[in-house]
Every structure is written in structure tokens, then in C-alpha cells.
Amino acid sequence: MSHLIIPAVPKAPASCLDLWRQKNDRLVHQARLARDTSPSLRRQRLAQDILEKFRGLLHTLQGLPAAVPALPLELTVTCNFIILRASLAQGFPEDLTQDIQRSLERVLETQNQLGPKLEQGLKELWNSVLHSSSLLPELLPALHCLASLQAALWLSTDHLGDLALLLQTLNGSQTEASENLLLLLKSWSSPAEMSDAPLTLQNASALRDVVLTAFAYRQGFQELITGNLPSALSSLHEAASGLCPQPMLVQVYTALGTCLRKMGSPQKALLYLTAALKVGTTWAPPLLEASRLYRQLGDTSAELESLKLLAEALSATHNPEAPKLLIEVDLLLPQPDPASPLHCGTQSQAKYLLASRCLQAGRAEEAAEHYLDLLALLLDGSEPRFSPPPSPSGPCMPELFLEAAAALIQAGRPQDALTVCEELLSRTSSLLPKMSWLQENVRKGTRKLPHCPLWVSATHLLQGQAWSQLKAPKEALSEFSQCLELLFQAVPKDKEQGSGSTYEDLYSCSDVALQQLRVAALISRGLEWVSSSQDTKALNDFLLSVQICPGNRDGSVYLLQTLKRLDRKNEATAFWREAQTHLLKEEAAWSVPLYLETYLSWLHPPNCETLLEEFQTSLLESHDL
């Protein structure tokens, strides 16, 4: 009957209720128009204005005693207000619960049920409202809309138990036994809206779809991380079949790819990754996943190609979509976690990943180019969006320099490596102990050297290697010696008596890295002595290296070689007997920086195994003799 009263000419509304209703509808229209306003600032201001008007309208409606005829409109205005507010804030502000609570209390007020049950929580309120016997059918659409907002809120705040209870109540008793939220969400059907109902920004069924997709997505990811792969697959399929915005769809497809890769079906995984790339909004997650897939498959060139594309994809500043002034799936998802498998990081991270993978894969020329490119971008400073790859443990920039130098040496560009090392030392000269102090201590003969950051020693080591490659043994020897001097002064992290604990990262270093650096420096200097035919000096260094790290295969081999060359067979035999036990135990995986790993790889004697076998046999022979 009421729709008959609505006059054709809006100038003369029949009642206040119609007037307010018209205002609501007008505001909804305005909000829909505002979505398409182009400059984001203006859109935001417009939306803010509309929000304030909704708030005003809500205050007007709630200023009157709750009455059944006005309730559908009041609930609709509340829903519109909450939708706009949450979408503007890109989240659910805490006080939104109060708005919901107030609406429910007003519904109960009309049922005369509120009196004794004041102070009840939201859960109980929903229960009372939905179980109320005298609930009018025309109230249901608006109430379901409010319920879907409540569901969204509880999902975003992880109140899944409350959410399940609410859904059970909404669905009636037939599915009460089910605890499966996904099922509950699917079986929730909201009542059809009446044609003359006040307009909403988003109706109950649309909101339900959003909540359903968001929940499936969340659950799928959680199961993927916890390793429950089959159920992750089904949840993710559910999410993919839902009404997903495109960027979300990319994520879902990529996650499906990850899931399938882990389940051992790379071909299916590749299909999903291709699908993700075809969606075409963001390319980074599928590319990163593809690189992992190819790495697993051992296809290095495809892997590096994916990484190159990833770096390019991340360099493009993608326009974040303007908020649609609606509640969307991403609003209900938790903040992205850096530990998530889909976390792509920044462009610099991708470039670093590419460069380091090249170096690890033995493509030194490519690696060197990538490292130089990365350093140039970082040091130039004109590109504000290019940041160093984040590393939670200590400074990473010096290591980046060192890796670049190592790549250059490996690529046969020692001169460039020297330049990189010089650059590193000059840029950090202020952090280094004052040279005057060094000289003073030397002059006094105290030999007490100040601590130096570990990467300073490492720089000297690489410089030495570069000089050695340039056939400049004098410079090389001097650099190695300086490196060793500094290294023997360094105190490992756990033995350091900390004074300024906040600032310790300049001087601290890990035990293993320090030990390996010492070994590397000693062997390098030894080799330098060998090449200048000073075998006794070389012997000293090799011996020291083996003492520092008993069982070091390279050191042992060089020592044995030198002893052999010097014709000190007895010593060689004695050493061999002693070392055999260590050598067998060796090859425990160390975690050393990449530049050191690369450096150590250079020190491997070219034909280590045959050499060792030769010793074995020659020793046995001599023993037999």
C-alpha cells in the first residue's frame, strides 16, 4: 500500500519518511556517480561528503523512537553508511560495531524485548533479533544486509566462531550441525528485495559473495602455508570460481600454481601460472612462482628469464585501483605477509635475486652486468623508488659491493673489481678506524690494531685476488697481508664484550664467516707465495689455514702438495694420517655469504680428488717401502 502513497512529483512528498527515503536514494545515486569521478582527491572528498550526509540522515532517523514502519529505511541507511565508511577507511574501524549494535537494539525496541536484556553482546543481540517471533518480513532484506556486514567484520577480525553461529542462525535449523563455514556461507540465501525498497549501495547477496570469496581465499592460503595441500587446492578453486577482482584472481591462480608445484605436478602448475599472466593486471607473483618452478625443474635459462621479467614487471609502477566505494574482497583479507609464498618484494630485490642466481649458476658475465646495474641504480639516488634489498640481519650494501666484485673477478674483469672495492672503501672511510691511530700503534710497536668491520677485510681479500689476476704479486701479497692483519684482530660476535649494543653491527661478524675468511686469505697468500716460488712461506700459510680449520680439504691438499714439492715426505705422511679423519667428516654445509662462497670456489685445486688419490697410493707405497 505504501508505494501508492509515493507521489509522482517528488516536490510534494507525503510524509517525512518518504522524504528521508528519497534522500537515501539520492545519496546512493550520488555515491555511484562519485565512483567514476576522475581525480582521486575529488572523489575522496565527494565520498566524504556523502558519508557525512548519510550520518546526518541516520542521526535524524535514530532521533525518533524506533518504529516498525521506519525500520527498513533506518537499517538500509545504516548499511549504506557502514559500506561507505569501511570502503573509505579501507578497513573496518572499531566503532562500526557500535553502529550495528545500536541498529539491533532499535529493532528489539520495536519488539519490546530490549528492556531486561540490556548490556548484551553482539552475538546475543543477533540471536534475539533473528529468533524474534514478531519479525516483519519486510524487515528481512535490510536485516540480512546488516548481517552480511557483520559477517564481513567478523571475518576481517578473525572472529570465525561468532561468524559460524551467526550463519547457523541465519540459515535456520536445517544446517545447524555443520561447522563448515564455507558450506554455511554457500547455503545462506538472502530474501529477495522488494522492488520499492530503499536503495542500497551493495545488497545482501552481493555482500555474501564477497564474504564467501574472501573466506575461501584466506582458508586456501592458510592451508597452503600449513602444507594441507589437497584442501588448499579445493579452497582456492572455490575462491577462483567466486566473484574475484582481477588482482585477487592473479593471486589465486598463482597460489594454485604453488600448490600444484608442491604436489608434484609442474605441468598443471604452469597452466595456472599462464592463466594468471593472462589476467594481466599484475605479473609479478606468477613470474616469481615460475622462476621457482623452473629452478625446481633445473631449467636455469627459463628461470633467469622469469626473473628478468619479474624485475621488469616490478619496475612498472602499477596504478592501484581506486576504491570502488564498495566492500570488496581485499578489504577482508589480512595484511600481506612477507613470509607468504606470493610475496614478490621490490624491484631491487628481484634484480638482486637475478644477479645472485646468475653468479650461483656460474654465469659470471651476466651476473657482473646485473650487479653493476643494480649498484648504479642504488648509488645514483635519482630513482626514489629503488631501495636496497631489505635484509633483516645487518648491513647488506657492503655485501652487495663484495658480490659485485666477486662476479667481476670471476668474469675476468679484475680492474673493474678493483674499482668497485675502492668505491666501497672510500664511501665508508669515515666508519673505519683512523689511519693515524693505526700508524701510531705500529710506530709504538704495540701491534694493537683497532677492530674493523668484516667487510673491510673481505674487500682487501678480493682486491688481493684481483691483483693476483692482474699478475701483480706485490700488490696482491700486500692486500692479503692487510686482510689477515685485520682478520686476526676481529672478534667474533659471541665473544665480543658489548658496549654500545645498538651500534654493534659495524664490527660484529659470524664465527663461521670469520673462520672461512681467514682460511681463504691464508690459502690465497700461500698460493701467491707458491707462484713466486717461495714455498716455505707458502707452507707456513697453508699450515696455518689447516690449523685454523682442521679438515679443510683445499688447505690440506695445498699443504700436501707443498710438502711434496719440498720433499718433506715424512711430514706429509704424518699430516695425512692425522688429517684423514677430519677430511672424512668434512663437507658440512656452511652458511657463508655469497661472495665468500664464490671466492672459496676459486680456491679449489682443479684436480683435487685425483691429487688425494695420488697421495693415498704414494703414501701406501712409501709405507710399504
Place this chain on the structure above:
Amino acid sequence: MAGAASRVHYLTDFCCPLGGPAAGRPRVLCHEPEVFLSTGREFVYVYDQEGGQLTAVFQFPDQVWHLQLLAPRRALYVLCARTGLYCLALDSLSRSLSQASEDKEDEDLPSPVIPVDPDACVLPDATLCAFTVVEDMLITLVQGPTQWKMQLFERPCPGEEPRPEGQIGEVELSTCTPPGGVPGKSAAPCFLPVLCCVLPPGSRALHGQPQGFECFMLEEALFGLLFGADATLLQSAVILCGLPDGQLCCVVLRALVTSRSAPGDPKALVKILHHLEEPVVFIGALRTEPQPEEAAGGLLPGEDVHSDCLVALGHQGRTLAIKASWNNSGNLVPELREYCLPGPVLCAVCDGDGHMYHSTPSDLCVVDLTRNGISWNLEKPDQAIGGLPSTLCPDSLNICSVVTLCVSSRAPTGGTELLALSAKGRLITCSLDLNSEEPGPARMTMANAGQKIKELLLDIGDVSERVSFLKKAVDQRNKALTSLNEAMNVSCALLSRQEGARPISCTTTIAWSRLELRDVLMATCVLENGSSFSLDQGWTLYIKVLTSSSALDLDGAGSTFTYTIPVDRLSPGSRREVTLPLGPSESGVLDLPVTVSCWLFYSLREVVSGALAPSDPLEIPYLEEYPLNLPKQEVVCLPLCKRTVDMLQCLRFPSLASSPAQASCLPGPVREHVETFLETCQAPHSDLAGPASLRAKYLPPSTASIRVSAELLRASLEDGHSGFSLCSATLQWLLAENVAVDVVRASALSSIQGVAPDGTDFHLIVREVAVTDLSPAGPIQAVEIQVESSSLADMCRAHHAIIRRMQTMITEQAAHGSSPPDLRMQYLHQIHANHQALLREVQTLRDQLCTEDEVSSYTAAQKLLQVYKQLRNPSLVLL
């Protein structure tokens, strides 16, 4: 002690917000001649120092919390509370401003208030709490529900639509408990976070930027030590952030690149340098040692100062200073020191010479962090290089309640110029010549001697003004205390001695005097200070005059007049006389008896409040800290005396020639001569309406009599009246408080003819009678006092006065224990019964008087008068 010389110049005045500027966030910036200023309200003022006038006033939608000027681009960034960040292009604004002023030529407003265009808002965010602009970056700090969030944007330009992809990075800082309610709601946080930018040495960003304010360059060693090798290698700017919970943390700007899919990891990006444990209000940097270039040959103008010491200031004055130094083995180590400066700190600023200025409500202090005069280099070479002073000695500049400060960019030759906004909204410049501490008198040249002397005189003026102000306050308090002490003594003296002679007394005497052609009865109260204390400021003599109800007005309650007379300094032994008229009033009526009561009042408020309310609470804040709680009763009240003036005291006796003072007084009430004449002419016809005096001629006089036994009278009058007859003695006793008593005594009168205050005749006769019927033992000797007057009212009043005296006498005698003679009881009963009957008749007659008509009431009144007459002539005698 460093004698910092300062010169203060007042520039202009700005309105201050309600609750003082401390409630808001005042800011002042200075760029060449222009000063940009916000007082904590929604206005930003642009003031031209050269022209000495306001050039523009911008109005924002809410309080302005922060300002920053990007000098080379002529852009002013303004943080508006609960709204967001605005950017004003100063050039285009000044153009539109000049146009506006051309348009409105007739208006003589020097600076029109320009409401800021909402389109100038480049970053709408209600939770924005702080920002800073560095190069092409904008760094903001927003307050989330649980955490502070630092965001990095591409710097939006004025009038430019910010691109949605403008955000570069974002990282969450430590957890915070939002002070002052939910952000976005009305409550403003008590303390805002402080942001500032630290640049590595040699970076380009600082050129053209106001130095030392929010942006400074640190020398390499300190920079590397604080922010690590990465920041050093990248030559990245670092944002330092001081939070209201006391945390001091830093974020390397180049590392702060994140995306929505890759949020910043606080562990990797945010480094906590220190925790001050009180709200951080200022972060700055100083150069404490001469720069190498400077030592070599003077700093080139425009060259950047590489600060070697970072300072952070907490609200309560806790100060952190960090320097880099080398330890014995040559390693770089941080040297951290915490100091305590006087707080609460309102604002602070560092200058380029190693000084930090910080303002508290009571003073502006300067702290010197350089190690002047300590030649560690030569004497103790083994000592660690560098080093911070072990204590800080703030030197006062004698300027109080500065709420915001900046170092003026118009560097005058030698010394620093500060621009400051005081709590009252005054913009002042303060020229400091801190080097004046070094040179001895020999270095003073003739040229600057005059200037120096002038400055010194100005300083002396400043200081002496301050001293005199403080002295005044102290004097006021001392005075109040002395006064309170005296008041205490006086109160004790008066209250402890209820009987006998009181140290401070008040006596009241009555006399007739002629005022403005009529006779007026005057009461003279004499306050005499017989104590050893003086009655000072705060004491008031309070006199209350209460008249009895008029006989004609049946239920009138009488009227009360009060007089308060301030006792302005009554030293011991002195007296003060106060004379007040008692009547008769204009209509000639004097309603006797009149009671005159005197009190001494002491007002605590008057004495103490002067000392409690200093003229400016900000200038002497310590008075505010210890408020004196006045008791609810703000007045001490001490009763002094009470005196009743009755008819007998007011009678005048013109017939007694020996009283010259009275002879001169004309009898009769005030009256116009013409009126008298007219009345005399009309006399034959004035039977009904004539005044009382005329009526008296035709009416028989009313009489009343009282009998007192002679024995009783003798007993009470025996002292002082020997040698007089009993009748005369009685008359003297009755008129004892009248001025005529001396004449009565001199001529031993036993009857006297006088005039009542209203001018009617009055006859008082005392004679001895013998009462026969009363006692079985024979006649009783008695004295009869008869009152005769043509005015019934006067007769009644006199009768009442006599009765009152008798009552007092009898109670006194009864105390002595005299026994009455035998009486004939039956006769007494008879008289009693008669009187009872008469009283009943009075009652019925009065009732009739109320109810009946005019004629019968007249007869009833006549009857009533007869009965009263009978009642007033009792046959009883007072024994």
C-alpha cells in the same frame, strides 16, 4: 658563567587561542624577510619583517599543527589538524593577494583573511600527525589505532593533483597508546611526534633550505655510527622520529620502498636509537668542534654545517646528546650522555655555533655544548678525542614563556638572532651576542663601546623590570602575611577577654546637633585601640542601627541601617570617631528605642587575594603552583559593643538655661517658616488634621506613673548620689545618660519639664508617696515617677524606658539578696484580678477595632485608651 647578552625587539602581536598557545601547536618559520607563523589556531600569518606588517592571513578548516617552507620552490606546507596536508604556492598566492587588495581598495584592512581553497589539500588524512618534506619526498606520520605509521610519498606540488601511485613506502613504528582518545575524533593528542631529516655529508638537498630546522647534515662518522653502513653507502637521508612515548627511532629513507603487496618490515627498516621515557619534543643537531675547513681558513658563506652532535629533548627536560668518538684502540664508538635540563620544555632550537636554546614557561635558556677552553688536544693526548661535557649549565636569557622559536635566517654580523613567539602571542626577535663572554675589556673598541653600553643598559632595564615584578609579588605576600598575623593577635585579644576592659573598645554617645536646619540625634561611636597591635588594611568597623517598630505601624518590624567604615590603619593608642545620624527621619518620626551595635570585621579575601592573583600568571608560574586555599568563611567577625538609645536619653530641656548648648537649639521639629505661619493662621480650624503639637494643646496630657519603694531605690542609688534627696537622686539616675544630667544634679531638681524629640512637651515628676493599703506592717515609703506628655506616643516611649531601667535595677538588687517586706496578699490578689479584667477588655476592644466600622471603632479606640491609661497607673509599687 657565560654572560649571554641579548636584545629583545618586539615586532607584532597575534591573537592567541583559548587556553594559551600551549594548547595549540604554534610554529614560526623565517625565510629572509618573511616570517610564517601559526599560533595554534586555524590561521597562518605571513609577516614581512622589513615592512613590519602582516602581508597575509590564511584560514584553515582546523588548528594548524605544523608548517614547513620549501624555500626554493616557494611552497608552504601546512598540516591542518584532523584534515590533512595543504600546500600553498606562495608566488601565485601573493599575486592573487595583490589583485584582491586592488579590488578592495576602499577597505583599509592591511591583511585580508584568505580562506584556504579545499583544492589546496594535497593529502587528505584525518590521522596525519606530523610531516616533513625533503627534496622531492614527503614523509608523514599517521596514527593508527595501535601503531604509528610512517609513510613516504612523492612530494605533491601546489595545485597539483596527487597521483594515486604517489606513495612510495610505508612502515609501522612501535606500538603506541594513542594519547587523548581515538584519532579522527575531536580530542587532540597531548603531544605530537617530532620528525626531522638527517642528511649525509655532502648531499645536495640542504641548499636553499632553512638550515637547522627539521633538516640537518651530520658529519660522516656520527652518521655512519648512528645509521649504519647501508645509509652511508647509499648516501641516503634518514628520518629521525621522536614519539610521544619517548622512543627515538630512525628510518633510512632510501630503504623505505614498499608496495601494498610488500609491506615494510619494521625489523629491517626501523631502528630504535634510544628511549627518552618522556615525550620527545625536539630533535636537533649541533657543531661542537670547529669544522676542519673552518679551522683551516674560515667557513665559506653558504657552506653547510656538518653537525657532530645529535640532541633530543624530552618534555620534562631530559636531554640526550650523541657524539661519535674513537676509543683507545681507535675504534669508532658512540658517546651517549643524558642530561637533565629544567622543564617543562615548550620548544627548542639549535644554532650553528653549538648552542641549544630551550624555552620553559619561566625562562629561555641557552646551553653550550662546545668544549670551549678545554685544550684536550695538547694536554691529554691519550684521552679519547671529542667528548661531551659532563654537565650542562643552562644560562638564562631572561625571556619567559616562549612557545615557539626559530633561528632567523637573516644572520646579523656576529651572534644569533632568534625569532620567538611568546605565550601572549607576541612576535619578538632576540639578538644574542654569545661571543661577548669571551672578550675582555681590552678588546672593546671605541666604535662598538657605545653600542655595547646601550645593549647593557637595555639588558639592565629588562632584568630590573623582571626583578621589580618579582619583588612586588614577594612584598605583597609578606604584607599579607604580616596583616594576617596582626589580625590573629587582635582576634585573640578581643575574644579571650569577654569581661572587663577590652584592649580594643568602642563607646557610643548620643547628642543632638543641628544639621541642615533641623535637629538630628547623632550617635558617635569611638573606636579606641588600647592594644599593642595596629588595625590595618582589611579591618572594617561595622555598625548596625536597629530601630524599634513604630507605634503606628502595628506589625512593622522596625528598620535596620548598617554602616561599614574601613579602619584604615589604627595604630596602638589612637582612636577613630564615627558619627552617624539616628533620626528623626524626614517625617519627624524617631522610633525609639534605637539599638546601635558595633563589630569589627576582617576580610581575608581583601588581604590575601592581592597577593594571590599576580598580574600575569605566566610570568611568575611558581605562584600558580601553590595555590592558597581560602576558607569558605572569608570574614572574621568580632563583636565590640551594643547600646540602646531610649526616650530618656533623647529628652531635651530648653528651660534649663544653664545648658548653653541646648538653649541654642530650637525646640520643635523641622518645619518651614511659611508652613508654620500658615498653620498658625488656620489654627482655629485645624482640630482634626493638625499636627501633634497643636493637637496637644487641646487634648489633656497623657500620664503614666510608676511607684518604686524608697527602700529599693535608696539601696541601689546609695553610691554617687549622697547629699541629694531621694527624688532628685532618682531623677539624676533616670537621666544619667542624658546630657542634661549635670544641670539636674546642680540644681537638685525633682521634676523637670522637657521636650520630646518630636517637639511635644514632656513632664517628668518624681515625688515621695506613702502606700498604705499594701503592707500589714504599715505604710510603705515609695517614690512615684510620673510621666506626662501631650503626645501619647512619647509618653509610652518614656514609660517603656523607665520600666526598662527599673528592670535592670531590680535584677541587680535581686542579685544582692534583699528581701521584700510583708504584703497584704488579698489586696495584691485584688489588684491582680483588676488587671486581668482590664487586659481582657483590651483584648476585646482590639478585636472590635479590627472588625467594626469607623464610628464604633472610634468609640472603641477611646475606650481602649482609657483602659491603657488605667493600666499605666497601677496602684502597685515596685518593692
